[in-house]
Amino acid sequence: MKKKLPDEFGILIGFIVIYLIFAVVCNKAGFTSLANTLNIARQISMITIISVGMTFVIISGGIDLSVGSIVAFTGVAAAIILNATHGNIPLAIAGGLVAGILIGAFNGFIIARFKVPPFIVTLSTMIGFRGLVFLICGGRPVGNLPEPFYFLGGGYLILPVPILIMLLIIGGAWYLAKHTKFGRYTYAIGGNEEAARLSGINIRSMKVAIYSLCGLLSAISGLILASRLFSGDPKAGQLYELDAIAAVVVGGTSLSGGRGTILGTLLGALIIGVISNGLNLMGVESYTQNIIKGAVILIAVLLDQMRKK
Amino acid sequence: MEELLRLENLTKTFPEVVALKGVNFSVMKGEVHALVGENGAGKSTLVKIVSGVERMDHGGALYYKGNRTEICDPHSAQKLGISVIYQELTYVPELTVAENIFLGREPVLAPGIIDWKTLRAKTRELLSRLDIRLEPDIQLKHLSTAQRQMVEIAKALSLQAEIIFMDEPTASLTEHEIRTLFKIIRELKSSGVTIVYISHHLEEILEISDRVTVLRDGEWIATRQAGELDIGGLISMMVGRDMNHLFPPRTPGPPGEEILRVENLNRGESLRNISFSLKQGEILGFAGLVGAGRTEVARAIFGADPPDSGEIRLKGKPVSPRSPQEALKCGIALVPEDRKEEGLVLSMSVEHNITLGNLNGVCRGNFFINHAREKQVVDGYIKDLQIKTPLVTMEVRRLSGGNQQKVVVAKWLFIPSYLIIFDEPTRGIDVKAKYELYELMYRLVQEGIGVIIISSELPELIGICDRILVMHEGEITGELVKGEFSQEKIMEYATGGAYEKETA
Numbered sequence: 150m151k152k153k154l155p156d157e158f159g160i161l162i163g164f165i166v167i168y169l170i171f172a173v174v175c176n177k178a179g180f181t182s183l184a185n186t187l188n189i190a191r192q193i194s195m196i197t198i199i200s201v202g203m204t205f206v207i208i209s210g211g212i213d214l215s216v217g218s219i220v221a222f223t224g225v226a227a228a229i230i231l232n233a234t235h236g237n238i239p240l241a242i243a244g245g246l247v248a249g250i251l252i253g254a255f256n257g258f259i260i261a262r263f264k265v266p267p268f269i270v271t272l273s274t275m276i277g278f279r280g281l282v283f284l285i286c287g288g289r290p291v292g293n294l295p296e297p298f299y300f301l302g303g304g305y306l307i308l309p310v311p312i313l314i315m316l317l318i319i320g321g322a323w324y325l326a327k328h329t330k331f332g333r334y335t336y337a338i339g340g341n342e343e344a345a346r347l348s349g350i351n352i353r354s355m356k357v358a359i360y361s362l363c364g365l366l367s368a369i370s371g372l373i374l375a376s377r378l379f380s381g382d383p384k385a386g387q388l389y390e391l392d393a394i395a396a397v398v399v400g401g402t403s404l405s406g407g408r409g410t411i412l413g414t415l416l417g418a419l420i421i422g423v424i425s426n427g428l429n430l431m432g433v434e435s436y437t438q439n440i441i442k443g444a445v446i447l448i449a450v451l452l453d454q455m456r457k458k
Numbered sequence: 459m460e461e462l463l464r465l466e467n468l469t470k471t472f473p474e475v476v477a478l479k480g481v482n483f484s485v486m487k488g489e490v491h492a493l494v495g496e497n498g499a500g501k502s503t504l505v506k507i508v509s510g511v512e513r514m515d516h517g518g519a520l521y522y523k524g525n526r527t528e529i530c531d532p533h534s535a536q537k538l539g540i541s542v543i544y545q546e547l548t549y550v551p552e553l554t555v556a557e558n559i560f561l562g563r564e565p566v567l568a569p570g571i572i573d574w575k576t577l578r579a580k581t582r583e584l585l586s587r588l589d590i591r592l593e594p595d596i597q598l599k600h601l602s603t604a605q606r607q608m609v610e611i612a613k614a615l616s617l618q619a620e621i622i623f624m625d626e627p628t629a630s631l632t633e634h635e636i637r638t639l640f641k642i643i644r645e646l647k648s649s650g651v652t653i654v655y656i657s658h659h660l661e662e663i664l665e666i667s668d669r670v671t672v673l674r675d676g677e678w679i680a681t682r683q684a685g686e687l688d689i690g691g692l693i694s695m696m697v698g699r700d701m702n703h704l705f706p707p708r709t710p711g712p713p714g715e716e717i718l719r720v721e722n723l724n725r726g727e728s729l730r731n732i733s734f735s736l737k738q739g740e741i742l743g744f745a746g747l748v749g750a751g752r753t754e755v756a757r758a759i760f761g762a763d764p765p766d767s768g769e770i771r772l773k774g775k776p777v778s779p780r781s782p783q784e785a786l787k788c789g790i791a792l793v794p795e796d797r798k799e800e801g802l803v804l805s806m807s808v809e810h811n812i813t814l815g816n817l818n819g820v821c822r823g824n825f826f827i828n829h830a831r832e833k834q835v836v837d838g839y840i841k842d843l844q845i846k847t848p849l850v851t852m853e854v855r856r857l858s859g860g861n862q863q864k865v866v867v868a869k870w871l872f873i874p875s876y877l878i879i880f881d882e883p884t885r886g887i888d889v890k891a892k893y894e895l896y897e898l899m900y901r902l903v904q905e906g907i908g909v910i911i912i913s914s915e916l917p918e919l920i921g922i923c924d925r926i927l928v929m930h931e932g933e934i935t936g937e938l939v940k941g942e943f944s945q946e947k948i949m950e951y952a953t954g955g956a957y958e959k960e961t962a
């Protein structure tokens with residue numbers, strides 16, 4: 150009898166191989182230096198945080214296209230609150246987070262209550278909230294933020310704050326997925342919704358909770374981004390949904406639901422982050438980078454399919 | 459008679475299990491050859507190898523018409539003339555009978571332009587050859603399971619199949635439909651087509667087949683002429699020990715207090731004025747044809763499809779569950795009919811499936827899973843119900859049908875309840891697993907839990923129930939108590955005969 154390896158093992162190998170290649174090729178450019186390592190971690194932190202929420206959504210058999218718009222909306226909302234309250238940072242953060250949760254809850258409610266495909270519902274909220282955020286701030290970034298707000302995206306507590314937040318979220322989400330009722334129900338709903346319903350699981354409230362969680366994590370990412378940009382930008386977070394889905398899929402989570410892991414998603418985000426960073430150091434321009442990234446995503450999924458056979 | 463297909467030293471190893479060990483199997487041209495064995499005996503694996511879905515391990519050989527042949531994919535099996543009709547039928551519901559039969563092989567006038575006239579004519583010819591009365595232009599979604607199966611058989615014929623494997627073809631057919639299927643099988647046989655028939659219904663096997671091959675735990679046990687066998691002998695070959703009884707012995711106690719009372723339950727067209735009661739200590743059966751409303755009664759009580767009107771009393775208290783969640787809280791459980799679609803989350807492990815319905819039972823603070831406690835619970839059920847699984851962390855999809863069903867049952871047992879409704883609990887599982895399930899039901903009844911069983915197998919209902927309610931077109935048309943059970947009476951009620959007599 151063959152011992153079954155953990156699901157993340159293949160992705161881990163893939164990550165190590167890619168890392169080693171860049172370590173050799175970009176050795177002179179300081180790819181493996183501490184500074185660059187932290188740089189990679191900070192670059193991927195915002196997408197990774199969203200990807201964690203996306204992982205729960207995708208495991209439950211859904212998809213959330215609205216995350217990028219939530220990033221922009223919550224960032225702008227926080228900036229407006231900061232301006233209006235002359236720098237009440239706790240209130241601004243709370244406002245941003247609540248906004249994210251509410252948009253997510255709205256997604257989840259419509260999906261569960263009216264049985265509309267998640268793709269359609271979140272496509273609508275993606276478009277709608279992007280429009281709304283532009284309308285609110287007249288198309289211009291909301292700047293003039295108080296200095297201490299920069300701490301969230303640019304500060305240090307031994308590690309850069311975004312990395313710290315990312316690590317805390319990864320740890321919490323890993324625990325949530327593996328060791329709580331919430332996690333177990335998420336897998337059950339994605340694996341077989343009818344069986345889950347007949348087992349007494351309240352599908353509607355679970356879906357509202359799952360999409361709210363995704364909204365919350367997108368809001369956290371939105372606040373970090375607003376802090377780094379030092380403004381609430383209505384253009385922020387465009388195409389983040391695709392980057393997040395890419396990280397989740399490269400991380401081995403099945404788009405058809407029921408399977409996937411948080412650590413896989415972290416590895417997926419790392420693979421994509423390492424490739425971007427390495428190519429940057431090599432001086433490859435962004436068009437070619439996209440071609441390579443596209444190829445890597447495809448190869449990762451193909452390898453995963455072959456492994457499963 | 460000449461030999462059509464021979465398998466020599468067939469072995470198949472999967473990562474977790476050895477499914478077949480050096481099996482030899484030979485089929486003569488023009489015979490009906492039954493393949494029997496318990497769940498996990500290796501029947502399905504054998505079919506998958508012959509049909510090219512799985513490859514056999516090295517060392518085995520397959521001979522077709524005397525020539526050694528490799529079958530590496532379903533297409534090459536089809537080209538040789540081997541067709542399989544699977545338990546779960548494969549068809550496109552939106553397409554018509556004709557389109558389904560000739561899918562991918564439509565006659566064309568010019569490339570890309572289908573010759574509808576020829577398509578229909580050819581379909582009519584096939585259907586009439588099988589003596590099936592069906593219109594070529596009707597969509598498959600409008601047909602019954604039995605009719606869809608006949609379309610599959612017609613498709614196999616259209617592929618010039620010389621040998622057709624039928625995997626549990628009667629699992630969801632009514633008695634009448636089984637008769638029709640047998641007629642078709644006999645017609646196929648007389649036209650020289652060979653049939654390999656896989657089933658758990660031993661009476662059927664003895665009736666329809668010429669020879670019988672028994673597999674057990676992946677090994678070949680015997681091949682005999684069907685005429686030399688009786689059910690008892692077949693069962694002992696299958697389970698490897700003498701088993702003279704299909705049903706465990708039971709001494710029912712006197713009925714106790716009322717557990718469930720249902721009054722005038724109505725739901726659309728499917729349920730009309732359903733009233734009945736269940737007392738502690740008795741097993742109540744629901745008989746009827748497919749679509750008579752038995753499952754609908756269960757789902758209404760369970761809140762899966764709440765009734766439009768009517769009253770449900772559980773232990774004297776009125777309840778009206780609007781969802782399975784609410785029903786489970788009241789103490790009503792339903793072991794659903796279709797284990798793959800409704801009973802199990804196939805992508806989850808055995809362990810996680812068992813605790814899914816009552817996660818609070820293994821959680822701290824109703825949220826944090828206590829893995830040690832979960833393992834303890836799961837190990838308990840695995841031992842108690844004798845679930846055969848190499849690892850509790852294995853995906854439940856990899857278990858055999860009988861073991862999957864035991865996982866479903868374990869899940870519902872772990873939910874504390876006053877009433878458990880079993881909907882077709884023994885479909886597609888073997889004699890031994892059935893026996894164990896009956897024993898379990900007896901035990902539940904003794905513990906004071908109400909047990910209702912819905913089944914299409916009349917011998918099963920007659921064998922284990924104290925009382926049987928018969929349904930026809932959404933109504934209860936008859937009630938029989940132990941002592942007056944007979945298949946004839948049940949069928950009379952089930953077809954509406956007795957009901958019409960009463961109202962006339």
